Amino acid sequence: MKNLIIASTSTLHGGDYLEYILPELELHFQNCKSILFIPFARPGGISHDDYTEKVKSVFAKINLDVKGLHEFENPVEAINKAEGIFTGGGNTFLLVSQLYKFNVMTVLADAVKNGIPYLGTSAGSNITGLSMQTTNDMPIIYPPSFQTLGLIPFNLNPHYLDPDTNSTHMGETRETRIKEFHQFNSIPVLGLREGSWLDVKGDKIVLKGTLTARLFKQNQIPEELESGSDLSFLGTLQV
Template identity: 65%
Template sequence: MKTIIIASTSTLHGSGSLEYLLEELSTFFKATDEILFIPYARPGGISHEEYTAKVSEPFAKINKTVKGIHEFDSPTEAVKQAKAIFVGGGNTFVLVSQLYKHGLIEVIKEAVSNGTPYLGTSAGSNICGLTMNTTNDMPIVYPPSFKTFGFVPFNLNPHYLDPDPSSTHMGETRETRIQEFHKFNPQPVVGLREGSWLHVSGSTITLKGSLDARIFEQDKVPYEVPTGADLSNLK
């Protein structure tokens, strides 16, 4: 049975890394003391070693150790043997390129389908949808495909920002970009605001956190769903 947390972000303004999620993660990862971390998204271009050391700090507070996938001779075997998986944020194009390069897309899908707990934040959440096409990131590399895990039957837009009526910025809003996406693609998009996450348990998908989410469906007016909402029928 799939057990997944799809979080908009790892860090809220004014708090430490994963601090807002630690209580939830303590329960989510209760069956293991070690988490396999996939640092391929490399936020700011930092090294895999630096990124792994950074995320190890908050997990130490809940008595979990973190080991980076780059430390293993075989990334595929690392996933197959993992008791839990965390894919962090950064650049989604870089992340997806590396997952395809190492042959990990199907391996991770199989592991998660068989019950390995999966945590994604930001880019690591983008890839939980059908495709990565609703990422906010720059296409600094070109992955072999935009298709991703499809753990949920829709796309994600982590870090979703509402239009600011007082802003003098004349560029496109997130809502406009998602509407552009829907001119060519049929699947719904869930705009996840900072501090919100989806909890997937089997076929049940529940919005959690303190904020509502914004739902975009092709040829429909966008609408809000409250925290606690069941999104299992969104497809």
């Protein structure tokens, strides 16, 4: 049975890395002694080793050991043998490029479908959707495809930002960008605000945290979903 936590962000303003969600993670990974960390998204260009060390120091607080996927000679085997998996945030184009380069995109999807507990934050959450086409990231590298894990039947926009009504900036709002996406794609998009996460157990997908999330469907007015909403109905909307 699928078992995922899909978080908008790793860190809340003023908080430490993963601090706000650590009690949830302790429960989520309760049957694991060790977690496999996928550091490929490299936020701010941090090295795989430094990123893994950062994660290790936080998971130590809940008595979990962490190994980076880059430490293994055989990444396919590492994923298949993992007790739990965490994919961290950073640049989604880079993350997706690396997953394809090491031929682990399908392997990772299958492992999670088979029940290995998964945690994603930001870019690591983005890839649980049908495609990475609603990322906010810069295309710093050309991936062989925009298709991702497809563990949920819609797309995500992590770090969702409401339009700033005081802004004089003329760049597109997040809502405008998602509207442009829906000119060419029928996939629903969930704008997940910082502090929100999805809890996936089998086919059940529940919005967690204190905030509402914004759901965009093609040719429809966006709607706000309350925390606790079950999003599994989106699986029946797909064409």
